[in-house]
Amino acid sequence: MKAKRLEKATLEAVRDQLATFCWRDEELEELVAPSRGLITPLQTLLDDLERLRRVDLGSLPPEEPLGRRKSAP
Amino acid sequence: MTERILFEPATALAERVRAGELSCVELISCFLRRIEALNRSSHAFITVTAERALREARAWDQASVEAKASAPLLGVPLAVKDLIDVAGAPTTGGSRVLFDNLPAEDAETVAVLARSGAITVGKANLHEFAYGTTGENAHFGTCANAYDTTRLACGSSSGSAIAVALGLAAAALGTDTGGSVRVPAVMNGLVGIKPTYGLVPSTGVLPFSWTLDHVGFITRTIGDGAALLAAFSGRAPATTEPRAANGSRPLGGIRLGVPATLSTDRMDHAVRAAFEHALRQEAQCGAAIEEVALPDLAIARTVSLTIQMPEALSFHGGYLERRGELYGPDLRAGLAVGQFLLAEHYLRAKRLAVRMRRDVDRLFERIDAILTPATPIVAPEFGAAHAFLDGVEEPIGNALTRYTSLLNVTGHPAVVLPSALHPLGLPMGVQIVGRHFEEGRMLALARLIAEEPAFRIPPPSCDRGAES
Numbered sequence: 001m002k003a004k005r006l007e008k009a010t011l012e013a014v015r016d017q018l019a020t021f022c023w024r025d026e027e028l029e030e031l032v033a034p035s036r037g038l039i040t041p042l043q044t045l046l047d048d049l050e051r052l053r054r055v056d057l058g059s060l061p062p063e064e065p066l067g068r069r070k071s072a073p
Numbered sequence: 074m075t076e077r078i079l080f081e082p083a084t085a086l087a088e089r090v091r092a093g094e095l096s097c098v099e100l101i102s103c104f105l106r107r108i109e110a111l112n113r114s115s116h117a118f119i120t121v122t123a124e125r126a127l128r129e130a131r132a133w134d135q136a137s138v139e140a141k142a143s144a145p146l147l148g149v150p151l152a153v154k155d156l157i158d159v160a161g162a163p164t165t166g167g168s169r170v171l172f173d174n175l176p177a178e179d180a181e182t183v184a185v186l187a188r189s190g191a192i193t194v195g196k197a198n199l200h201e202f203a204y205g206t207t208g209e210n211a212h213f214g215t216c217a218n219a220y221d222t223t224r225l226a227c228g229s230s231s232g233s234a235i236a237v238a239l240g241l242a243a244a245a246l247g248t249d250t251g252g253s254v255r256v257p258a259v260m261n262g263l264v265g266i267k268p269t270y271g272l273v274p275s276t277g278v279l280p281f282s283w284t285l286d287h288v289g290f291i292t293r294t295i296g297d298g299a300a301l302l303a304a305f306s307g308r309a310p311a312t313t314e315p316r317a318a319n320g321s322r323p324l325g326g327i328r329l330g331v332p333a334t335l336s337t338d339r340m341d342h343a344v345r346a347a348f349e350h351a352l353r354q355e356a357q358c359g360a361a362i363e364e365v366a367l368p369d370l371a372i373a374r375t376v377s378l379t380i381q382m383p384e385a386l387s388f389h390g391g392y393l394e395r396r397g398e399l400y401g402p403d404l405r406a407g408l409a410v411g412q413f414l415l416a417e418h419y420l421r422a423k424r425l426a427v428r429m430r431r432d433v434d435r436l437f438e439r440i441d442a443i444l445t446p447a448t449p450i451v452a453p454e455f456g457a458a459h460a461f462l463d464g465v466e467e468p469i470g471n472a473l474t475r476y477t478s479l480l481n482v483t484g485h486p487a488v489v490l491p492s493a494l495h496p497l498g499l500p501m502g503v504q505i506v507g508r509h510f511e512e513g514r515m516l517a518l519a520r521l522i523a524e525e526p527a528f529r530i531p532p533p534s535c536d537r538g539a540e541s
């Protein structure tokens with residue numbers, strides 16, 4: 001199912017109803033209509049994550065120590 | 074001579090001191106005079122630790138011959154990113170938020186380098202709390218590029234790079250969460266090393282993302298980077314030779330993997346030409362070049378952001394509550410991204426990171442190193458929010474870290490070095506990626522590449538002026 005486009009009202013509801021920080025209106029506005037450009041906009045990130053939801057990760061854990069592998073010189 | 078030594082490799086300076094050509098006090102005083110002259114205009118340092126530096130220099134001058142002989146970085150003036158604790162100097166994180174943060178102890182990394190003889194001369198400027206790769210800082214000033222003052226030094230370790238590029242320090246410590254050591258290093262014609270995740274300790278370093286943060290080095294030469302890495306004794310065999318050379322060709326027998334997607338990646342045309350030229354050079358030197366399927370770099374970017382922004386928010390949450398008005402607006406907006414991702418998003422990204430690490434590990438079963446452009450663009454102009462490549466707009470931070478961010482996700486070591494000058498007079502570079510904990514082999518290969526005449530770029534004009 002394709003998620004609907006994120007709206008500021010959704011973010012306001014999350015801010016007001018869940019345990020979040022007191023984000024200012026202009027910060028929520030920036031999330032739905034970004035102007036700063038530094039990083040991927042939230043909507044794009046969510047779209048990417050929606051695509052990645054379909055990737056089968058099996059039983060892969062979220063953490064795995066780096067192996068100190070000995071390899072041939 | 075005093076002007077000339079400002080631009081000598083750190084290892085050469087240490088050798089001069091050990092040989093008695095100059096004292097630690099003379100060396101440090103020379104750099105402090107340079108800082109006094111240029112810091113206001115360059116914004117390289119937020120805090121200059123002159124008193125401590127001279128005290129340590131005097132102590133080293135009075136140390137025994139044996140102690141000096143066992144200090145490979147004897148007298149080396151070191152810039153420390155102001156995210157990393159230096160006892161007695163404020164750690165601001167490049168922010169107004171930590172105006173009262175005065176650490177009593179050195180970060181472990183600083184302490185290790187100090188025991189090797191390095192002397193901290195100042196706390197280097199950065200993008201606020203290492204959030205962005207442009208290095209812009211509204212409060213402490215934005216560092217201009219060493220090659221063109223209308224362009225950004227880039228970051229987030231902007232001051233660390235500029236300190237070395239302008240001869241205010243001989244080496245620098247930075248942190249790298251998506252490219253924050255490598256990008257400013259190469260954009261200013263320097264070497265940037267991001268070691269294997271966890272190899273260089275992060276105790277005493279303000280975190281941005283526990284999963285992705287790496288402490289790294291910015292130096293003038295590969296040899297200097299190897300010397301800094303070697304200070305973390307026994308954990309980084311920094312001078313290991315790569316696979317035995319075949320015949321007289323320096324890269325004979327080396328297998329270099331190149332991302333198969335490069336031919337269709339959007340990038341500056343001169344950057345592409347320079348990279349293709351570099352590949353031809355490597356092949357002529359005997360390297361076997363083969364295309365490899367790297368994990369998707371756009372997905373790596375998504376994974377990186379989905380991990381780092383909630384982690385950054387988690388660290389900054391307390392300060393955000395108490396001192397939220399002191400944060401810059403770009404960082405506040407970034408932290409808000411971390412708020413509205415879901416817990417399952419974060420865990421999915423962490424699991425994808427594990428898969429990407431395994432995928433890159435598998436590539437190393439048949440190649441010795443991966444070679445990529447360091448960045449697809451050159452240093453942007455002040456105020457640039459987007460890069461435009463082949464008519465397509467891309468957030469500037471994403472463009473700058475396109476080839477670097479994956480290695481923070483997988484934890485593999487990477488080094489960048491300049492490879493050519495763009496027609497605009499700006500440095501371009503390549504990135505070499507090695508196996509986990511095989512920095513020695515990676516740096517030895519980088520050294521071979523850096524020694525090729527085609528890879529030598531002229532220093533910035535400040536350096537040329539000092540040499541004339």
